[in-house]
Amino acid sequence: MSIPPPETTLVETRRVSCDGAGGIRGGKAYRPAALGHPRVFLEIDEHGYVDCGYCDRRFILKGGPADGADQSELRDISSSAS
Secondary structure (H helix, E strand, O other): OOOOOOOEEEEOOOEEEEOOOOOOOOOOOOOOOOOOOOOEEEEOOOOOEEEOOOOOOEEEEOOOOOOOOOHHHOOOOEOOOO
């Protein structure tokens, strides 16, 4: 049984960064969240998406082959996968 990734983000560039806390924001006195993981840079390849190896967030290239696809049917691809 395949399940979709916990979070997907549609992006317009092939190179993206993830720190696991990008969606965690504060109020007026915003400071970076203590939650998350080290910032990593990921490259989207011909599959049209890449998964963060730390938090499993999936980055999907807008207009790419994975844009609009059923995410639960796609296999996990991290930047270190071959």
